[in-house]
Amino acid sequence: MSILNVKVADVEQVTDMVKHFTLVQENGQPLPRFSGGSHVVVSMNINGRIHRNPYSLMGSPENTDSYHISVRRQENSRGGSVFMHDGVEVGSTLQITYPVNLFSLSKLGKKHILVAGGIGITPFMSQIADLNRLGDDYEMHYAFRSAEHGAFVEQLQQMCGDRLHLHIESEGQRINFHNLLSNQPLGTHIYVCGPEPMVNALLLTAKDLGWPKTHVHSEQFLAPPIGDSFRVQLVKSNMEIEVPGDMSMLEAMEEAGLEPDFLCRGGACGRCEVEVLECDGALMHNDHYLSDAEKASGNKIMPCVSRARCQKLLLNI
Amino acid sequence: MQRGYWIRSKPLYDSLVWQTPAVAHLVVAGGEGGIAVLKLFQQMYPKEPIQVLYADLPTAKKNYSDILQQIVLEELDICDSEESLLANLEQRLKDCTMGTHFYVAGSEAFMWQVLQKTRAAGVQDVDVQKELCGTLARPVYCVHCKTITRDVHHNVFPCSNCGRHLFVRDHFSRRLGAYMGVMVDAEEPGNIPQIEEVYP
Numbered sequence A: 001m002s003i004l005n006v007k008v009a010d011v012e013q014v015t016d017m018v019k020h021f022t023l024v025q026e027n028g029q030p031l032p033r034f035s036g037g038s039h040v041v042v043s044m045n046i047n048g049r050i051h052r053n054p055y056s057l058m059g060s061p062e063n064t065d066s067y068h069i070s071v072r073r074q075e076n077s078r079g080g081s082v083f084m085h086d087g088v089e090v091g092s093t094l095q096i097t098y099p100v101n102l103f104s105l106s107k108l109g110k111k112h113i114l115v116a117g118g119i120g121i122t123p124f125m126s127q128i129a130d131l132n133r134l135g136d137d138y139e140m141h142y143a144f145r146s147a148e149h150g151a152f153v154e155q156l157q158q159m160c161g162d163r164l165h166l167h168i169e170s171e172g173q174r175i176n177f178h179n180l181l182s183n184q185p186l187g188t189h190i191y192v193c194g195p196e197p198m199v200n201a202l203l204l205t206a207k208d209l210g211w212p213k214t215h216v217h218s219e220q221f222l223a224p225p226i227g228d229s230f231r232v233q234l235v236k237s238n239m240e241i242e243v244p245g246d247m248s249m250l251e252a253m254e255e256a257g258l259e260p261d262f263l264c265r266g267g268a269c270g271r272c273e274v275e276v277l278e279c280d281g282a283l284m285h286n287d288h289y290l291s292d293a294e295k296a297s298g299n300k301i302m303p304c305v306s307r308a309r310c311q312k313l314l315l316n317i
Numbered sequence B: 001m002q003r004g005y006w007i008r009s010k011p012l013y014d015s016l017v018w019q020t021p022a023v024a025h026l027v028v029a030g031g032e033g034g035i036a037v038l039k040l041f042q043q044m045y046p047k048e049p050i051q052v053l054y055a056d057l058p059t060a061k062k063n064y065s066d067i068l069q070q071i072v073l074e075e076l077d078i079c080d081s082e083e084s085l086l087a088n089l090e091q092r093l094k095d096c097t098m099g100t101h102f103y104v105a106g107s108e109a110f111m112w113q114v115l116q117k118t119r120a121a122g123v124q125d126v127d128v129q130k131e132l133c134g135t136l137a138r139p140v141y142c143v144h145c146k147t148i149t150r151d152v153h154h155n156v157f158p159c160s161n162c163g164r165h166l167f168v169r170d171h172f173s174r175r176l177g178a179y180m181g182v183m184v185d186a187e188e189p190g191n192i193p194q195i196e197e198v199y200p
């Protein structure tokens, strides 16, 4: 996968928990163009171990001088976000992948409803820039816990004007999905990014109200969960590796020198899929990609987020 | 026509089945498509509001208008031509909201005229239930003079505009709502294969 070497040009503390990083290409060249909703995967070298986390690009897709990402500090996670907060400063260098868009606006949409929870606002920042440029009809609904957690509110007010609807939980304002999804004109598309319960609630309401799946878009990148360590035999590569509890299978393969495919690293896109040849225990599927039937059949696994609890696991990679 | 041949662009049609959950249902049919509406109304009714638009076309072999008037107790509009049905549909689409399910039945040419309207309203073709009724006749687009001839029954036919002998391919354009027709005797003028009625 092609890599861009970038340098941190600016760091801004947006809220207690959120930092915003401005990245420019180390060689001073403009960065590749992207479309609203794209993300990049940032590689970080944490004590000799490579971590890779996906972050949405927030800037205007028109601007190729710099990329903008925001990182929420997740205390009880595997350290990527903490490293970004504590270890990355102006002048630090990072490696990122080329932008990939798994959350693009529908070109057929007549109206777009954007729904964000917390840090889930980030992919919408670049989408709004696209929508403003195209002059499309949209509404931005942004829910967050309390006023001090509302990252980028001022910027959004400037970008969206009265299309912005804030829902501040501590003030008792919750988004009523049923009302939001009722009586929308034909050709409306809805996009949601935020915590899992919120995304699931919205998807369920859309289904209950008869919205076709083609009009409902969600982005939910999961952080790889921590678990017990296990061993995997990689048949084509002819090796056996150990997956430590705080590493994903994908990371363990990379650590072993392999270059497996990936796009989202969050169980959403399906790109990293590998075939399971044998497993004498249980596969722990954590992705959103495989159907329930596929998960049950146990023939495939998404190594970016899924794990196993077994003595013997053979993968066709 | 190639036997057992599958091409991605060739549309597939199904039998109409009520789709739930939904907030409303809009059923559009023309000519022999009436039978698909009658079959639909033999299934258990959904509880949401239903509208039926039917175009009484000369191709219908039965008097579906009369039968529909007895069976469909919901909102029913009978139009006397495809044009008036399409104009009526265009108006109704303005009042439809997300969650409305769409059903269309009739000849291929008729269905794709309807789909042009629903698509313009922001409904994706895949989200419309389609049932092909009465005939396999194809609308065919002449790639030379860019005219669509409707209701083509034969493998090779003369274009209704330029008169070239066109071979009907399986390649279908959703945007045009027609199969592609290419000149059959371009290399050897006058060498026209046997003409057969393959789309009765």
Ligand code: FES
Pocket (backbone or CB within 6 Å): A261, A262, A263, A264, A265, A266, A267, A268, A269, A270, A271, A272, A273, A287, A289, A302, A303, A304, A305
């Ligand atoms: S990389 Fe997207 S599902 Fe694993």
